[in-house]
Amino acid sequence: MSALLRGVLLYGEGEPVDVLIEDGVISRIGAGLDEGDAEVIEAQGKVLLPGFVDLHTHLREPGREDTETIATGSAAAALGGYTAVFAMANTDPVADTQLVVEHVWRKGQEVGLVDVHPVGAVTVGLKGEKLAELGTMARSTAGVRVFSDDGHCVHDPLLMRRALEYSKALDAVIAQHAEEPKLTVGAQANEGEVASRLGLAGWPAVAEEAIVARDCLLAKHTGGRLHVCHVSTTGTVDVLRWAKARGTGVSAEVTPHHLLLTDELLASYDPVNKVNPPLRTSVDVQALRAALAEGVVDCVATDHAPHAPQDKDCEWSSARPGMLGLQTALSVVAQTMVVTELLDWRGVARVMSERPAQIAGLPDQGRPLAEGEPANLALVDPDARWTVRGADFASISDNTPFEGMELPARVVLTMLRGRITAHEGKVCG
Numbered sequence: 001m002s003a004l005l006r007g008v009l010l011y012g013e014g015e016p017v018d019v020l021i022e023d024g025v026i027s028r029i030g031a032g033l034d035e036g037d038a039e040v041i042e043a044q045g046k047v048l049l050p051g052f053v054d055l056h057t058h059l060r061e062p063g064r065e066d067t068e069t070i071a072t073g074s075a076a077a078a079l080g081g082y083t084a085v086f087a088m089a090n091t092d093p094v095a096d097t098q099l100v101v102e103h104v105w106r107k108g109q110e111v112g113l114v115d116v117h118p119v120g121a122v123t124v125g126l127k128g129e130k131l132a133e134l135g136t137m138a139r140s141t142a143g144v145r146v147f148s149d150d151g152h153c154v155h156d157p158l159l160m161r162r163a164l165e166y167s168k169a170l171d172a173v174i175a176q177h178a179e180e181p182k183l184t185v186g187a188q189a190n191e192g193e194v195a196s197r198l199g200l201a202g203w204p205a206v207a208e209e210a211i212v213a214r215d216c217l218l219a220k221h222t223g224g225r226l227h228v229c230h231v232s233t234t235g236t237v238d239v240l241r242w243a244k245a246r247g248t249g250v251s252a253e254v255t256p257h258h259l260l261l262t263d264e265l266l267a268s269y270d271p272v273n274k275v276n277p278p279l280r281t282s283v284d285v286q287a288l289r290a291a292l293a294e295g296v297v298d299c300v301a302t303d304h305a306p307h308a309p310q311d312k313d314c315e316w317s318s319a320r321p322g323m324l325g326l327q328t329a330l331s332v333v334a335q336t337m338v339v340t341e342l343l344d345w346r347g348v349a350r351v352m353s354e355r356p357a358q359i360a361g362l363p364d365q366g367r368p369l370a371e372g373e374p375a376n377l378a379l380v381d382p383d384a385r386w387t388v389r390g391a392d393f394a395s396i397s398d399n400t401p402f403e404g405m406e407l408p409a410r411v412v413l414t415m416l417r418g419r420i421t422a423h424e425g426k427v428c429g
């Protein structure tokens with residue numbers, strides 16, 4: 001199949017060009033290209049970016065197919081401009097064996113809308129007691145390169161040390177959910193003025209920062225590779241800056257919701273705003289935006305966390321933490337980083353595609369927009385404005401904290417190795 005994107009702006013820059021895609025590859029870039037027998041897609045003024053890579057997605061299969069499946073999550077990813085996602089290991093059964101990671105990998109391939117890379121658990125059953133068989137998962141067909149107990153912190157420093165040592169041998173990365181559990185027992189909201197006013201037990205910033213600091217020291221000591229999941233506090237940014245300056249093998253992600261929302265939203269007591277780590281203060285939001293622009297925080301990851309109505313439409317303290325993210329990520333990043341002029345579209349390509357692909361070691365994702373490169377692409381309408389409706393999403397669940405919000409910019413087309421996977425809000429293939 002071949003396609004010609006007519007009149008796009010590469011990274012939103014320069015003069016409009018045509019991009020010809022043949023056999024899964026960008027074959028030509030230039031003005032006024034002859035379409036031959038290619039399907040022509042009129043894309044005047046649209047911004048062409050490399051397809052997005054999400055290092056942190058909960059697809060819920062196996063185990064909670066009532067909330068999301070590999071098929072519905074892949075559809076949401078394609079609609080959001082993603083060409084690769086990393087499916088977190090906190091499924092049922094947990095992705096801590098070759099059997100489970102290969103199952104997820106195979107299902108993702110069968111669906112074929114996005115490359116689904118299973119994340120392997122660091123510890124057996126996410127219990128934090130014994131290392132899972134990292135080597136077996138790495139050598140499996142799924143070729144696991146990202147390991148995480150996300151949802152749980154690898155709390156035991158000896159286990160974390162060993163995991164980081166393995167990461168070196170396996171050319172992998174350990175993605176840590178940084179939460180000192182002894183400091184967050186019963187926690188419901190960011191520890192601070194809002195939580196006190198609402199009578200909610202606090203989740204202090206130091207619970208994240210203490211683990212990030214410890215893990216950066218361990219990563220430096222072992223020479224292993226650490227990735228910090230969903231950075232949420234100003235203090236974590238300070239620790240990361242310090243650790244990177246002394247040559248630590250550490251990278252970090254921030255979620256779209258932590259770039260936009262604050263704990264002031266909790267006044268409604270609507271559990272759609274309950275998430276782990278919790279929404280923080282506007283000071284944290286500003287620090288996270290600046291850190292992403294500067295590169296201290298490397299990339300954006302959604303932490304797409306679908307939940308069933310019975311787990312969200314309930315009393316705050318019994319609601320599960322987590323929010324949808326795949327279909328709103330680009331627009332929230334546009335709102336928080338592009339409209340504010342903290343990043344241009346080339347910067348968006350860096351934080352949503354290039355850096356996550358590098359961190360996970362994906363050779364064919366996050367590549368430059370150039371002839372001969374694989375056609376993993378996201379086409380964005382920079383002038384679109386749209387209103388978020390969770391019920392319209394491809395996800396089975398609809399727990400979006402952005403419901404009813406008007407957001408800028410929208411993904412209009414996604415291509416995976418030259419095949420259109422989403423176009424004008426519809427999934428293809």
Ligand SMILES: NC(=O)N[C@@H](CC(=O)O)C(=O)O
Pocket residue numbers: 058090150151152177274275276277303305306320321322323
């Ligand atoms: N990020 C979330 O709020 N939820 C995650 C797991 C977790 O980190 O608690 C989930 O799996 O639902």
